[in-house]
Amino acid sequence: MVRVNSHYQMLQAGYLFPEIQRRIKAFSAQHPDADLVRLGIGDVTEPLPAACCQAMAAAVEAMGTGTGFHGYGPEQGYHWLRQTIARHDYQQRGCAVEADEIFISDGSKCDTSNILDILGDDNRIAVTDPVYPVYVDSNVMAGHTGPADDQGRYGGLQYLPLTADNHFRAPLPATPADLIYLCFPNNPTGAVATRAELQRWVDYARSHEALILFDAAYEAFIQDPDLPHSIFEIEGARDCAIEFRSFSKNAGFTGTRCAFTVVPRSLTGRTGDGDEASLWQLWNRRQSTKFNGVGYVAQRGAEAVYSSAGQAQVARLTSFYMENAAIIRQQLQDLGLAVYGGQHAPYVWVRTPESMGSWQFFDRLLQEARVVGTPGVGFGAAGEGYLRLSAFNSRDRVETAMARIARCSLQ
Numbered sequence: 001m002v003r004v005n006s007h008y009q010m011l012q013a014g015y016l017f018p019e020i021q022r023r024i025k026a027f028s029a030q031h032p033d034a035d036l037v038r039l040g041i042g043d044v045t046e047p048l049p050a051a052c053c054q055a056m057a058a059a060v061e062a063m064g065t066g067t068g069f070h071g072y073g074p075e076q077g078y079h080w081l082r083q084t085i086a087r088h089d090y091q092q093r094g095c096a097v098e099a100d101e102i103f104i105s106d107g108s109k110c111d112t113s114n115i116l117d118i119l120g121d122d123n124r125i126a127v128t129d130p131v132y133p134v135y136v137d138s139n140v141m142a143g144h145t146g147p148a149d150d151q152g153r154y155g156g157l158q159y160l161p162l163t164a165d166n167h168f169r170a171p172l173p174a175t176p177a178d179l180i181y182l183c184f185p186n187n188p189t190g191a192v193a194t195r196a197e198l199q200r201w202v203d204y205a206r207s208h209e210a211l212i213l214f215d216a217a218y219e220a221f222i223q224d225p226d227l228p229h230s231i232f233e234i235e236g237a238r239d240c241a242i243e244f245r246s247f248s249k250n251a252g253f254t255g256t257r258c259a260f261t262v263v264p265r266s267l268t269g270r271t272g273d274g275d276e277a278s279l280w281q282l283w284n285r286r287q288s289t290k291f292n293g294v295g296y297v298a299q300r301g302a303e304a305v306y307s308s309a310g311q312a313q314v315a316r317l318t319s320f321y322m323e324n325a326a327i328i329r330q331q332l333q334d335l336g337l338a339v340y341g342g343q344h345a346p347y348v349w350v351r352t353p354e355s356m357g358s359w360q361f362f363d364r365l366l367q368e369a370r371v372v373g374t375p376g377v378g379f380g381a382a383g384e385g386y387l388r389l390s391a392f393n394s395r396d397r398v399e400t401a402m403a404r405i406a407r408c409s410l411q
């Protein structure tokens with residue numbers, strides 16, 4: 001009989017979101033008419049920017065004509081899109097990133113997992129805690145970890161806490177790491193990294209010959225012009241970092257699918273023989289072999305994000321969500337809660353009151369305010385005592401949720 005990848009057996013059975021669903025179902029069974037406000041999801045709620053829709057409609061039309069039809073495109077993405085991204089997102093911000101260092105894909109979720117294909121199995125890995133679960137689970141699936149302990153921490157991974165106590169600045173690894181996952185602006189804590197903070201990581205990576213996997217899916221939500229949007233704004237990052245970006249959150253492409261990964265040509269890793277190998281060449285090879293590119297229509301839609309109309313529409317979308325985040329922050333602060341994030345990211349990270357556990361606070365909000373959040377502990381042991389509220393919702397629903405929370409007794 002065929003053997004399965006037994007590393008999958010080590011995964012903790014998709015605990016967080018099923019458990020949330022279970023509790024919602026139990027509550028709804030008792031209160032069938034309850035109108036729940038869901039601030040737990042990490043999906044956008046506003047429609048696509050008009051510029052993207054128009055570009056995609058035109059692309060669909062073209063595909064139905066003899067001259068405008070497109071078959072397989074380049075595995076790395078169309079040059080016109082790579083060029084546009086390189087100019088707008090990098091060169092105009094003073095980063096030396098070239099079009100051929102940009103690899104278009106159908107999502108950062110798959111890229112952050114697939115990148116392990118080109119990396120060895122014996123790297124020492126560091127992740128933050130709390131963390132975007134994809135980074136951890138993809139390493140479990142690849143057999144890079146031991147089993148999880150009773151707090152859900154996998155053996156062999158180094159967890160770097162992100163908490164109010166360290167002002168959401170992850171400590172540098174206590175024991176040397178070869179591979180470091182960073183996500184700023186951060187999901188779930190909403191924390192953002194300053195230039196100095198990222199410089200500290202780049203310096204660490206260069207002195208330890210480590211690779212940083214930098215997830216910048218939320219860069220568009222940064223409000224302060226002094227904060228870096230890309231790790232390549234940091235001196236030396238071209239020698240130690242890969243960056244992941246997505247059109248999912250800025251342009252609402254969660255259901256359209258287009259993202260990109262930046263792999264500098266200067267980046268190298270070590271082979272088993274101790275030689276240096278180009279990560280660009282390996283990723284190019286990996287994509288050419290295992291990936292056939294993103295649809296032409298989606299790439300035309302992504303290109304339209306950079307048109308002047310597209311830029312204005314994306315700015316309106318992100319400010320709409322950031323106004324939601326500001327409302328959530330303000331209301332919770334007025335209630336005396338300690339509130340983090342939500343200033344450069346669409347997530348507000350709330351300290352639970354009276355040292356309540358994450359799940360206890362989740363239940364309290366569900367039962368008394370009929371508001372659904374995400375328990376912080378679901379993102380890692382250090383998330384215990386926090387809850388994530390998402391700003392991805394309509395203004396009306398956010399205001400309803402906040403008015404209800406204000407009316408319930410949280411102490």
Ligand SMILES: *Cc1c(COP(=O)(O)O)cnc(C)c1O
Pocket residue numbers: 042106107108109110132183187215217245246247248249254258259
């Ligand atoms: C939403 C999100 C992404 C984007 O994933 P896609 O697959 O591009 O939709 C990447 N990283 C984090 C941390 C996210 O929350």
